[in-house]
Amino acid sequence: MFPLSVLYLMDADLEAFAAQLAERVELAPQFFRNNPVIVDLSQRSAGSPLDYATLYRLIKRFSMVPVGLRGGSENEKAAAAQAGFNILNDAKPGSERKAAEPPPPPAPRPTVNPTLVVDQAVRSGHQIYARGGDLVVLAPVNPGAEILADGNIHVYAPLRGRALAGVSGNTNARIFSDSLEAELISIAGRYQLSEDLPSSTTRKRVAIRLLDDKLHYDVLG
């Protein structure tokens, strides 16, 4: 495919057309050099007849290649053909863009895993699993409750139950909590019980991740 420009002629004033064209070409002379163009008469207001021979020369003068002409009445087409234009089938509105550019490949669907958001307290005996994504809990997770996610776990409240992130093996998963009071913390199978959690993190805002295959706790300010 090569670029094909379309010149829409609005009226029969070729001098004005030449001036406009000169302005354009000056902006990007390289772009227009040997650029094949199509003249389109479909939007031309009816009026005095066009001088097709002059138009043809005009386009050549700007180093463009007049490929053909479309639109206009049968008479106009006949006159244009005499001046050297190839007569093209009339384009359907809007189709010239498609002709000029290959259709863009379908945008790759962004792979966003669904996030499970829970806004009620997760109570003893409840288990919540965010399959394939993250889990966000906006209420306390109580002792005896268990929350699991294939992705990250965020608890914007005290975390007092068991929290297991990256349960299907994602070692990049993390756990965040506003107040760490958990019974068990696990990321990708590496776990610690409450008694093994560093005491400096008790009831603190923390971010937990795996570092060198060990659970690492950062107390957030």
Place this chain on the structure above:
Amino acid sequence: MAKVIVVTSGKGGVGKTTTSAAISTGLALRGFKTVVIDFDVGLRNLDLIMGCERRVVYDFVNVIMGDANLNQALIKDKQLENLFILPASQTRDKDALTQEGVEKVLNELKASFDFIVCDSPAGIERGAHLAMYFADEAIVVTNPEVSSVRDSDRMLGLLSSKSRRAETGQSPVKEHLLLTRYSPERVERGEMLSVEDVQEILSIPLLGVIPESQAVLNASNSGRPVILDAESTAGQAYADAVARFLGENVDHRFLTAEKKGFLKRLFGSVA
């Protein structure tokens, strides 16, 4: 519109039946026509606490099975005009309760009562499930110790997921926390969870705190609900809880240890 209230806890021995008796008696004292149902089929207790064990002829299961009609099974309280008891069967087990049967009895009761108090058995199995399934409001009875708090937490989870209101997407069951057997002295000594500790976990509105009191045991033994003992702290605390249940704004009492000795002599009963 009649309201169905479940008195539940998960854990046994925390005071569900004492509370059911006290709350239903309290509501009747306030002039509401009230019935209290014993869901603890197989372990009949409520009739003892209510002092009507000698008058049980038919029971809840008989009504569900169609062996008797409601009027035959309902026992009218001796003292209070508008208080009725529907006792549990002692010879059957909880499998005799069916969801359809319970619903039918409750619907029938709704036609003539203001409040239907369901005394739940301990545990989370069939009896407890059916006691809470049709509830509009729940009084969760909790002792200030960790296992009771955890069981109550479990029960609250079930109320918000397994009740009919939850299953049919209606407004959730209204939950009330009733802390029983509370001993401010032991809390001060760090031997017992405080009201704040319990509320931090359960995070539901506090209906009342019933202090540990010898009057509760006396009341059970004599078959006279403790709320009728207006002299006792427990009786007063239950009366406060009933007032709060009815929407009145009553300050919580009996939350701090009574100062003994020198200060008490100086200031009398001001504290």
